[in-house]
Amino acid sequence: MIKSFFVSLLLACMIFSTPSLAGGKHDFSFKVSRGDAFYKFFYSAGLSGKLLTKLMTSDESAQRLNNIYPGDEFRIILNENHSLKQIIFNPANDNPLFIYYDGKRFSFEKSNKQPVGDVSFTVITINKSLNYDAKKAGVDAEVIKMMVDNFSWEIDFSRDLRKGDKFVLSWENEKTPSAMIYISGRKTIALFSHKDSLGRKKYYSANGETLNDSFKFAPAKYNRISSSFSLRRYHPTLKTYRPHRGTDFAAPSGTPVYAPAKGLVKYVATLSGYGNVIYLKHGSEYVTVYAHLSKFAKGLKSGERVKKGELIGYVGTTGMSTGPHLHYEIRINGVHKDAEKVKLNKKSIVPNAEMAGFQKRAKRILSELNIK
Numbered sequence: 001m002i003k004s005f006f007v008s009l010l011l012a013c014m015i016f017s018t019p020s021l022a023g024g025k026h027d028f029s030f031k032v033s034r035g036d037a038f039y040k041f042f043y044s045a046g047l048s049g050k051l052l053t054k055l056m057t058s059d060e061s062a063q064r065l066n067n068i069y070p071g072d073e074f075r076i077i078l079n080e081n082h083s084l085k086q087i088i089f090n091p092a093n094d095n096p097l098f099i100y101y102d103g104k105r106f107s108f109e110k111s112n113k114q115p116v117g118d119v120s121f122t123v124i125t126i127n128k129s130l131n132y133d134a135k136k137a138g139v140d141a142e143v144i145k146m147m148v149d150n151f152s153w154e155i156d157f158s159r160d161l162r163k164g165d166k167f168v169l170s171w172e173n174e175k176t177p178s179a180m181i182y183i184s185g186r187k188t189i190a191l192f193s194h195k196d197s198l199g200r201k202k203y204y205s206a207n208g209e210t211l212n213d214s215f216k217f218a219p220a221k222y223n224r225i226s227s228s229f230s231l232r233r234y235h236p237t238l239k240t241y242r243p244h245r246g247t248d249f250a251a252p253s254g255t256p257v258y259a260p261a262k263g264l265v266k267y268v269a270t271l272s273g274y275g276n277v278i279y280l281k282h283g284s285e286y287v288t289v290y291a292h293l294s295k296f297a298k299g300l301k302s303g304e305r306v307k308k309g310e311l312i313g314y315v316g317t318t319g320m321s322t323g324p325h326l327h328y329e330i331r332i333n334g335v336h337k338d339a340e341k342v343k344l345n346k347k348s349i350v351p352n353a354e355m356a357g358f359q360k361r362a363k364r365i366l367s368e369l370n371i372k
């Protein structure tokens with residue numbers, strides 16, 4: 001009883017003790033050490049116990065200030081009359097809390113962007129999906145699409161993402177991030193922005209290459225193109241005019257077929273028209289199709305990643321076909337394109353002259369984010 005009275009008295013003294021003189025300073029920064037409490041910092045800035053009580057009872061967000069840990073940081077900013085203007089609470093392992101005071105009431109703002117040196121960053125922790133969790137973290141749709149377009153060359157968003165995987169975006173005063181980093185228990189993929197000579201921003205891994213791959217024109221050695229892409233072609237088997245939404249490469253049965261770019265095996269099947277067919281997905285936009293194969297490469301199965309130039313199957317004449325050839329399709333966002341004419345994006349590389357600067361910047365961003 002007596003003991004608890006003294007504890008209460010002690011607390012009351014601490015809360016209502018008179019403010020110390022803070023001199024001419026208007027901006028105070030504090031780092032939390034073991035045993036620290038928020039009120040200590042509040043008083044160190046020359047603010048009163050009465051104001052502290054008002055702050056702590058103003059909004060439930062203020063309760064966050066009761067749970068501080070070593071490494072957390074505070075900034076307390078006063079106006080020219082030495083009255084409280086703003087408190088920035090920057091916890092080591094959480095998003096920052098901004099508290100504003102207009103002389104009458106407090107307002108609270110929780111930010112998804114964490115200030116770190118010159119760089120601020122957003123952490124997206126996967127709970128449901130990238131789209132859902134990134135939106136929740138305040139990332140706009142354009143940036144989410146950019147993340148998908150880039151990372152899809154290495155990550156299959158429908159299969160590879162796990163709960164708890166993280167995406168970190170770093171920002172340096174531009175609408176799009178200066179770096180995008182995927183971190184999971186299995187791998188880390190870090191991409192850094194770099195502008196080409198025309199000012200176009202692209203994302204490169206630390207070795208200076210974009211994640212997307214350039215496509216080789218033909219996936220197999222061939223004698224001739226026996227049938228080009230056409231929206232109206234006389235079909236020799238069906239004896240009618242039908243679109244031919246692919247390119248036929250005539251080649252002997254058994255000729256190896258290689259992936260023209262790195263990708264993901266989406267589908268391996270035997271269909272009545274296509275015969276033995278493989279669908280490869282490259283990034284978020286490209287799908288390529290290989291039909292009438294005599295057989296598949298040993299062990300090839302859907303969900304597997306293939307490298308550029310990796311054997312996937314052999315030319316044949318299975319399905320609706322009049323002779324050995326490879327029927328090859330390129331689809332971009334679901335639309336069939338003429339392989340002989342389409343211009344596909346190429347892998348970009350940071351020019352030699354800019355490489356040292358690019359890599360230095362990449363290293364700085366990683367160290368500011370404390371990622372190895």
Ligand SMILES: [Zn+2]
Pocket residue numbers: 227244246247248326327328
């Ligand atoms: Zn064909």
